[in-house]
Each structure stands twice: as C-alpha cells, then as structure tokens.
Amino acid sequence: MDQAEQSPVDADVGRAPRGGTAAVFAQRRRAALIAALVFVLLCSGAVFAGTQTGTNEPAAASVAVTPTATPSPTTTVDPARPVPAEPTTARGLRSCSVAGLAADTRLAEFQARVVNATTGEVLFDRGGTSASRTASVMKVLTSAAALNVLGSDYRATTRVVKGAEPGQVVLVGGGDLTLSRLPTGQEPFYTGAAHLDDLAAQTRAAWAVDPANPPITSLVLDSSYFSGPDWDEGWARTELGLGSMPEITALMVDGDRNDPTRSTSARSEDPVARAGQAFADALGGGLTLSRATAPAGAAQLGAVQSATVSTLIEQSLIVSDNTIAEMLARLVAIENGAGNSFSALQQGIVGGLAAYGIDTTGIIIKDGSGLSPHNAVSPAYLTALFLKVNAREGNLGVLFDGLPIAGGPRGSLSYSDRFAGANAAADGAVFAKTGWIDTGYTLAGIIHAADGTPLTFAIYAIGTVSSNAKIAIDSLATGFFHCGDNLSNN
Known part of the structure; x- marks a missing residue:
C-alpha cells in the first residue's frame, strides 16, 4: 500500500492495549475493526473509481473529503460520415484487349483515343494528347466551325x-x-x-x-x-x-x-x-x-x-470533297473577321470552334481540307468534339448526318476496301470521317458498339504508310466495336 492508504488506520491501531486475556480480546477486536475498515475502504474505493473515469487520483482521497454530487456526463454524438449523392457501382476490371490490333506495324506511328460517349471516360489511349496531321479528318473541324460561325442556312x-x-x-x-x-x-x-x-x-x-x-x-x-x-x-x-x-x-x-x-x-x-x-x-x-x-x-x-451550309457539309464529308472544305474555311475566316487568305484560317477556324468549349491548345490549321501535312490536331480534341456531335449539340447534328457509314450505301466508307471481310461485323455501326495523305491515314468519329455503348474515337497511322494501313485502322475500329465499354487500355 502507498502512504495515503496507511495514515488514518494505523493511528488508531497503535493505541490498542497489549498483553493478557484482555489483550487477546483486544487483538481480536482490532482484527475485526481492521477487516471492517478494509471492507469499507475497498467499497468506497470501488465507488470512487466508478465515478472517476480517466484519472489516476488515489482512491483514499475520497475518504478524506466530503463527496459531492457528480454531474451527469454529456452525451456526445460522432459526426455523420459523408454519404455519396448517388451510390457508386463497383465495376470489374475491363478485360477486352485490342493490344494485338494496336501493335499492327501497318499503323506506323500510331496514335488513338476512345471515349465512352455516355460517361466521358477515356477507355483507350495511345498518344491521344499529341497533335498530329489529320489528313481529311480536318474537314470535321472546318464543318464544326462553319456551323457555328455561318449557321446551317448560310448561302454564298x-x-x-x-x-x-x-x-x-x-x-x-x-x-x-x-x-x-x-x-x-x-x-x-x-x-x-x-x-x-x-x-x-x-x-x-x-x-x-x-x-x-x-x-x-x-x-x-x-x-x-x-x-x-x-x-x-x-x-x-x-x-x-x-x-x-x-x-x-x-x-x-x-x-x-x-x-x-x-x-x-x-x-x-x-x-x-x-x-x-x-x-x-x-x-x-x-x-x-x-x-x-x-x-x-x-x-x-x-x-x-x-x-445551304448544311447541304455543303454533307457533300464535303461524304465523299471528302476538298473544294467545299476550302470554300467553307475561307468563308468562316471572313465572317468572323480573321481575313480572307490561307494565313487567316488558323484564327478563323480556331475562333469558330471556341463556342464548343473544348481546349484548342496545340491545334495548327493550314487549310480547311486537311491536304496539308502541316495541320495538327490531337485525337483527344477530336474525341471531345465528337462527344458533342453524338449529342447533336447546337447545329452539330448536321455534321453527324454527313459522316460516312461503314458498309453504307455511299461515301468513303462504302468502298470495297473499307470494313471488308471480318471487319464487316461493324457495318452500320461506325460513323466516321476518313483521311489520307501521303504521310498518314486517319479515321475519326462515332461507334455504336455491340454492347450498346456509344464510343467516340480517333485513329492515326502516321509516317511511312501504304494503303493497307486502312485495313489495320478498320480492324482496330472493329475491335473497339466488339469491346464496347469493356475495352481495356492494356
């Protein structure tokens, strides 16, 4: 025992008589008193301990002072944990891979991006943020700028x-x-x-x-x-x-x-x-x-x-007509005050695209048709623009309606060398603008995938390419079609 527990008891015990029968009785009485006091001390210590939580004060202190009423403890409530506005759904790892198709050497310097058009999630990306030559896919930007600046009913x-x-x-x-x-x-x-x-x-x-x-x-x-x-x-x-x-x-x-x-x-x-x-x-x-x-x-x-512009755009896109594209590009530049020459097209078309709210950083525009190898647009920009085309924002439904369709009755994706053989599985599901110059083949647009997921995509095969790059591009697009939202980025 420590000093606090000894003080009051030992003072009384030290004065008890010693020797003879009386001493025996005295000793027994003292033993009884000690036992009683120990019991009381133990009980009072237990009570004191029950009312004092979180303290190291000795129990004997409660004997030396008059007990006072202990206030009832205040009940505390843990703050509620934040709950998502909408419950999240667990999703398994995407497992549909197109890695083999993407490794096709016919794609040369390969770039691509695929986006789920419903969620905006990037499903597949290979160099998607780097701006490169577009070939005739440039006509998509020219058309979008014309729809914004000139309007679908404009006539020259x-x-x-x-x-x-x-x-x-x-x-x-x-x-x-x-x-x-x-x-x-x-x-x-x-x-x-x-x-x-x-x-x-x-x-x-x-x-x-x-x-x-x-x-x-x-x-x-x-x-x-x-x-x-x-x-x-x-x-x-x-x-x-x-x-x-x-x-x-x-x-x-x-x-x-x-x-x-x-x-x-x-x-x-x-x-x-x-x-x-x-x-x-x-x-x-x-x-x-x-x-x-x-x-x-x-x-x-x-x-x-x-x-009208809407008719001109459809004709320009469906057969990739360069003349109409250059006509629209120049009219856009004039209408928005950029000028009336080739040098005005950068400011004119980029300015015409500004209303769509997509970052145009890095875009280089030398012409309206895409014939120049010095144009530069990233696959990421195209997939973002096609999200709006797919949703038919503003006048962009005109652009959607002018896109060639794989296996369609007319246009640059209806030719016998496009989406042939096994790639015919994607017929009617790929709506896209084709592109070709000596140093690159491109394809960009919208895919209605086999699982019902709408995808926007852009594929570039840049550098030393030949016409069989078209087959590799079509095979990859067909892979995107088969995978849908299960498309893996591996």
Whole structure:
C-alpha cells in the first residue's frame, strides 16, 4: 500500500492495549475493526473509481473529503460520415484487349483515343494528347466551325453589277466554288448548285429595263473576295492534275473541274478565266474580258446563291470533297473577321470552334481540307468534339448526318476496301470521317458498339504508310466495336 492508504488506520491501531486475556480480546477486536475498515475502504474505493473515469487520483482521497454530487456526463454524438449523392457501382476490371490490333506495324506511328460517349471516360489511349496531321479528318473541324460561325442556312452569293464604263457588267465572285456552268435542269456534281445561265438571264433582263443602256460588250471579273496565294505551300502540285484540288479563288465554276459531273476531274491553272468565259458565253458571247474590282455601290443586275451550309457539309464529308472544305474555311475566316487568305484560317477556324468549349491548345490549321501535312490536331480534341456531335449539340447534328457509314450505301466508307471481310461485323455501326495523305491515314468519329455503348474515337497511322494501313485502322475500329465499354487500355 502507498502512504495515503496507511495514515488514518494505523493511528488508531497503535493505541490498542497489549498483553493478557484482555489483550487477546483486544487483538481480536482490532482484527475485526481492521477487516471492517478494509471492507469499507475497498467499497468506497470501488465507488470512487466508478465515478472517476480517466484519472489516476488515489482512491483514499475520497475518504478524506466530503463527496459531492457528480454531474451527469454529456452525451456526445460522432459526426455523420459523408454519404455519396448517388451510390457508386463497383465495376470489374475491363478485360477486352485490342493490344494485338494496336501493335499492327501497318499503323506506323500510331496514335488513338476512345471515349465512352455516355460517361466521358477515356477507355483507350495511345498518344491521344499529341497533335498530329489529320489528313481529311480536318474537314470535321472546318464543318464544326462553319456551323457555328455561318449557321446551317448560310448561302454564298454570286452577283452581277453594272461596270464603271458603258456596256460593262461585273461578275463578282462571292466564294461559291460550286456555281455551275451546266444549263439549268442538268445536275452537276454538286447537288443544289446555282447555275450561270440563270444569272445571265437575270442580268440581261435587268439590263433591258433601262432603254438607255447600250449593248453589253465588256465583262469584268472580280475575284477579290478571297486573297492569294491561291495554292497552299503544303499541297503537292500534282493534286491539280489528279483532280482532287483546284486553285482557291472566290470566283470559279464546278470546283474548276474539266468534267462538271464527276467528283475527281482535272482542274485548270486559271479557274477565274474558266468561269468568266462560261459567263460571257451565257450572256451571248463576243465580250471582252478583264479583271478588276467592282465599283463601290454599283447597281445589282442579278444574283444566285449556293446550297445551304448544311447541304455543303454533307457533300464535303461524304465523299471528302476538298473544294467545299476550302470554300467553307475561307468563308468562316471572313465572317468572323480573321481575313480572307490561307494565313487567316488558323484564327478563323480556331475562333469558330471556341463556342464548343473544348481546349484548342496545340491545334495548327493550314487549310480547311486537311491536304496539308502541316495541320495538327490531337485525337483527344477530336474525341471531345465528337462527344458533342453524338449529342447533336447546337447545329452539330448536321455534321453527324454527313459522316460516312461503314458498309453504307455511299461515301468513303462504302468502298470495297473499307470494313471488308471480318471487319464487316461493324457495318452500320461506325460513323466516321476518313483521311489520307501521303504521310498518314486517319479515321475519326462515332461507334455504336455491340454492347450498346456509344464510343467516340480517333485513329492515326502516321509516317511511312501504304494503303493497307486502312485495313489495320478498320480492324482496330472493329475491335473497339466488339469491346464496347469493356475495352481495356492494356
């Protein structure tokens, strides 16, 4: 025992008598008293201990002081743990791998990204944030910018006004590269195109209204709506003769094709001259031709308009028409104040994409068609944009409806070398824009996967590639189709 427990008891015990019978009784009484006191002390110590929690004070202290009422302890409640607003569902590890398909050497310098369009989760990524050449997938960005800046109902206008001299009229190009020299009633390659003979008829009728007008003898050609150069430095000049790209001027007919009814047809060295001669012939011929800018405020004699932007986009995407893409790119740059040349396209198209709220950092735009190898867009940007296309945000449903479809009835994914053999399993489920230049093949769009999951995707095969890269790309896209939301990133 410690000192506190000994003090009060030993003081009394020390005064008890010793010796004889009396001493025996005294000793027994003392033993009884000690036992009783020990019992009391033990009991009072137990009670004291029961009312004192969390203290090392000795039990004997309760004997030396008058006990006081102990206040009832305050009940404390642990703060509630946070609970998720919606219960999370445990998901197993994704197990559907396309690693073998992604390792195909035909893909060369391979990049890709796949996103679940419902959840926004990235399911597969290989270099997805690096901006690289897009080939004709660039037409997706051009189209999206046009839908935002121009609107789906915008039409380009070609006008005729009075010239500065007697007997002179001016043909003013308004950037409609689809204007046709074929007679009205004969359909050119471009659906819904305006016709020069209609414009000539309007001009003659308006000219005849004023009897003071002399006969029309002179035609001025005004192509100043676009500024030069007319050919991008990144384009191979062979594309002109091969028939996939014209010189880009604000005044031309039929995309400057030799054959106005064909998609691929050789182009000329001077689209303005071809358009001017065709209009002079429609006016009756025998006119002198020159080039200048129309007089300010000149009276209008006639006007015709292109098909709507929505129609133009569908035609541009479905067969990957470069001419329409360059037309739309230049009109976008002009409309949003960036300028009217190739150098204005970076600011023009990127500015036109800003409304979609996707980070455009790193995007490089040299043309509207994707023919330039110097364009650069990341797969991540494309998959993010296609999320909005899939949801048909704003006017973007127009873009969705213009995408080629694997195994579809028309367009660049309906050709016999696309989604053939085992890849035909994805027919009708892949909605995507194709792309090809000498140094890369691309494919980007939307997949309705076999498990019902909508996916957005972009695949690049960049570098030293050949046409069989298309097969490797299609096989990978078909793998994405089979895997759906179970697609593994391994």
